[in-house]
Amino acid sequence: MSAVPDMAGGAKESVGKAGALPPSQLVELQLRGVSRAYGSYTALHPLDLTIRGGEFVALLGPSGCGKTTALNCLAGLLPLTAGEIVLDGRRVDTVPPEKRGFGMVFQNYALFPHLTVRGNVAFGLKMRGVAKPEIARRVDEVLRLVRLGEQANRHPGQLSGGQQQRVAIARAIVMEPPLVLMDEPLSNLDAALRLEMRSEIRRIHQEFGLTTVYVTHDQEEALSLADRLVVLEAGRVSQIGTPSELYEHPADPHVAAFMGYRNLLALDVVSARGTAAVARRGGLRVAGTVVGGARAAEGQEVTVAIRPEDVRVVGPGDQPVAEVVADVVEYHGRVLHVEAVTREGDRIHLRAHGQVRPGDALAVAVDADRALLFPKESAGSGGSGRAEAAS
Amino acid sequence: MSGLPLSTTPAAPPGTPARAALRHRLAERGVDRTLLLVLPAALSVVALFCYPFLYGLQLSFQPAKGGVFGAYRQFFADPFSRKSVWATFSLAIPAALINVGVSVPISYRMRREFRGKRLLLALLVVPITLGTVLTAEGVLEFYGPAGWFNRTLHLLGLADSPVQLTMNYTGVLLSLIISGFPFAYLLTHSYLSGIHPSLEKAAATLGAGWWQRFRHVTFPLLLPGLMTTFCLSFVMAFAVFPSAMMVGDPNGSTHVISIEAYQAALERFDYAQGSADAMIMTALMLVVLAAVTGLRSRLYRGSTGGKG
Numbered sequence: 034m035s036a037v038p039d040m041a042g043g044a045k046e047s048v049g050k051a052g053a054l055p056p057s058q059l060v061e062l063q064l065r066g067v068s069r070a071y072g073s074y075t076a077l078h079p080l081d082l083t084i085r086g087g088e089f090v091a092l093l094g095p096s097g098c099g100k101t102t103a104l105n106c107l108a109g110l111l112p113l114t115a116g117e118i119v120l121d122g123r124r125v126d127t128v129p130p131e132k133r134g135f136g137m138v139f140q141n142y143a144l145f146p147h148l149t150v151r152g153n154v155a156f157g158l159k160m161r162g163v164a165k166p167e168i169a170r171r172v173d174e175v176l177r178l179v180r181l182g183e184q185a186n187r188h189p190g191q192l193s194g195g196q197q198q199r200v201a202i203a204r205a206i207v208m209e210p211p212l213v214l215m216d217e218p219l220s221n222l223d224a225a226l227r228l229e230m231r232s233e234i235r236r237i238h239q240e241f242g243l244t245t246v247y248v249t250h251d252q253e254e255a256l257s258l259a260d261r262l263v264v265l266e267a268g269r270v271s272q273i274g275t276p277s278e279l280y281e282h283p284a285d286p287h288v289a290a291f292m293g294y295r296n297l298l299a300l301d302v303v304s305a306r307g308t309a310a311v312a313r314r315g316g317l318r319v320a321g322t323v324v325g326g327a328r329a330a331e332g333q334e335v336t337v338a339i340r341p342e343d344v345r346v347v348g349p350g351d352q353p354v355a356e357v358v359a360d361v362v363e364y365h366g367r368v369l370h371v372e373a374v375t376r377e378g379d380r381i382h383l384r385a386h387g388q389v390r391p392g393d394a395l396a397v398a399v400d401a402d403r404a405l406l407f408p409k410e411s412a413g414s415g416g417s418g419r420a421e422a423a424s
Numbered sequence: 425m426s427g428l429p430l431s432t433t434p435a436a437p438p439g440t441p442a443r444a445a446l447r448h449r450l451a452e453r454g455v456d457r458t459l460l461l462v463l464p465a466a467l468s469v470v471a472l473f474c475y476p477f478l479y480g481l482q483l484s485f486q487p488a489k490g491g492v493f494g495a496y497r498q499f500f501a502d503p504f505s506r507k508s509v510w511a512t513f514s515l516a517i518p519a520a521l522i523n524v525g526v527s528v529p530i531s532y533r534m535r536r537e538f539r540g541k542r543l544l545l546a547l548l549v550v551p552i553t554l555g556t557v558l559t560a561e562g563v564l565e566f567y568g569p570a571g572w573f574n575r576t577l578h579l580l581g582l583a584d585s586p587v588q589l590t591m592n593y594t595g596v597l598l599s600l601i602i603s604g605f606p607f608a609y610l611l612t613h614s615y616l617s618g619i620h621p622s623l624e625k626a627a628a629t630l631g632a633g634w635w636q637r638f639r640h641v642t643f644p645l646l647l648p649g650l651m652t653t654f655c656l657s658f659v660m661a662f663a664v665f666p667s668a669m670m671v672g673d674p675n676g677s678t679h680v681i682s683i684e685a686y687q688a689a690l691e692r693f694d695y696a697q698g699s700a701d702a703m704i705m706t707a708l709m710l711v712v713l714a715a716v717t718g719l720r721s722r723l724y725r726g727s728t729g730g731k732g
């Protein structure tokens with residue numbers, strides 16, 4: 034590449050015409066086989082992802098699954114081991130971070146301790162050589178947006194964690210970057226402020242016409258914020274989809290666990306017809322739906338995933354799934370969270386509306402379309418191949 | 425609370441009710457029992473520094489002739505001794521500036537891992553073990569008229585006659601740099617590693633190139649540390665004595681104050697004059713230190729971590 038494309042310059046120009054912000058400054062960002070290894074340890078396996086302009090994408094996964102690594106690769110702070118990143122037809126993975134012009138909110142904020150809040154937010158504009166009055170105007174506007182107008186002249190050390198976080202966000206978005214990368218920006222906040230900042234971030238995303246990649250390990254945050262979710266597990270993509278797709282149709286037990294399917298039970302298929310199958314083991318007998326178009330064969334081991342809210346105490350005409358004894362009962366306002374044990378020692382989480390006390394014997398039921406059956410072979414061709422051979 | 429003997433605390437409170445309150449007030453100011461650990465060091469400073477210093481001070485006011493300030497007047501009246509002030513400053517300030525200035529880029533580069541880093545580090549720091557006399561010897565041998573340096577120049581045909589690098593200002597400056605650099609480097613290195621690397625990364629994502637990152641992020645955070653390093657390097661260079669004698673021109677361009685004091689006290693046996701010279705030297709050093717510290721206190725001095 035002879036001339037490094039200076040996207041920063043492009044961003045500056047579009048910003049000059051204030052007021053007439055385009056819906057989004059980028060059309061499409063493609064990640065093709067992006068991977069990263071630290072020595073012999075592969076922290077990120079080849080990742081393919083296409084982000085459309087204006088989209089809010091969340092990278093979701095447990096601690097250590099490679100979220101920060103993926104984000105640093107996007108920002109240019111870590112060189113790729115393999116793959117390429119293409120922004121609107123231009124390859125950017127060889128462009129240094131200062132020329133990519135992506136905004137980044139760091140997991141540890143990384144505020145400049147020697148500069149005031151105002152100085153921190155103005156830093157990027159100053160580096161771009163934006164005129165002083167223009168800097169003052171934009172910094173004021175963004176500080177008002179994140180409600181830090183009163184703290185403008187303080188140093189980061191004099192701010193609370195939540196205020197620092199907002200400075201970090203303000204510093205990234207004041208540049209009006211085509212792409213904003215956020216690394217668990219709400220992880221250090223208390224519950225109330227987290228909710229408030231969550232809607233704030235979504236509002237800023239829409240108001241500024243940003244394209245956002247948001248890293249979190251909190252599924253609730255990801256579901257409520259994102260247009261699309263990328264679930265990572267040990268550096269690999271488990272599933273990519275909209276919140277409702279993931280919520281309703283998790284691709285594997287790991288995603289299901291993330292989406293609130295707290296009951297993950299290992300059972301054996303006793304009968305299967307189409308995608309409907311019945312599985313049992315010990316005192317458990319669940320009629321459910323096989324996931325992912327695969328078929329279950331009789332005798333095959335499956336993982337059954339059920340949400341606690343889909344398990345209910347049997348009513349008249351219900352086919353009970355199991356006989357259980359309530360063990361732990363937590364009061365959560367209108368409902369009770371009950372952890373119950375079968376005679377074999379399997380734990381079942383459920384919600385109860387009536388009176389349940391620890392030690393009560395219960396019979397519980399689940400609708401067949403609410404119990405997801407995942408064939409044990411890890412969602413590979415081996416599993417479906419075997420299922421086809423058996424049918 | 426009452427387990428440890430507290431009788432040595434200078435501010436032993438008299439009444440029981442006032443006791444807790446006083447302790448709280450002291451703790452508020454950072455005064456507590458662990459401060460006692462400073463006591464041995466404080467005592468030895470008094471015995472080994474304060475007493476000799478005060479003794480020298482009173483001695484300097486008792487010259488053979490000229491009244492109380494006679495020795496001081498004598499120092500500034502004699503052009504030869506007066507010039508030693510200039511000789512000292514013209515060595516100490518450049519030496520300290522060069523040591524600090526060279527440490528910055530080297531420690532900046534040494535932050536990253538690379539092959540052979542430990543070996544290079546050892547090479548940089550080894551002169552610390554040599555001591556000034558040995559360094560001066562080395563400078564004499566290496567840069568002397570018949571030393572390797574001049575022989576190499578001669579072999580390469582770069583110089584017809586030997587370049588005069590010893591027995592003059594250059595020789596002393598060289599030896600000050602060689603013996604002072606490791607200290608400056610080690611200090612700068614540790615100050616630099618206290619600056620969280622994510623700060624420069626953040627600056628990069630905000631569009632700052634490497635020079636801007638250094639200029640606007642790393643350097644301002646490093647500056648207080650550099651000033652401290654400068655003070656230490658300056659003090660070390662200011663007291664220059666062995667190298668000024670051995671590789672310098674002790675009766676000319678490198679006639680520094682310490683030599684002036686030495687000659688007064690141990691060659692002319694005028695102890696009052698020697699003490700006065702030493703006091704003048706101390707006063708000048710303190711002026712510079714006070715100026716730098718004053719400047720430093722006006723800078724940002726908070727944490728240099730990532731979280732601010």
Ligand SMILES: Nc1ncnc2c1ncn2[C@@H]1O[C@H](COP(=O)(O)OP(=O)(O)OP(=O)(O)O)[C@@H](O)[C@H]1O
Pocket residue numbers: 071074076094095096097098099100101102103140250
């Ligand atoms: N510099 C490094 N050298 C070696 N291994 C590393 C390095 N940085 C990260 N790793 C490893 O790569 C994996 C992914 O790290 P990463 O920081 O991307 O996790 P994460 O998903 O952001 O986790 P968290 O939610 O805790 O921030 C981890 O197992 C980590 O130990």
Ligand SMILES: [Mg+2]
Pocket residue numbers: 100101102140216
């Ligand atoms: Mg992380």
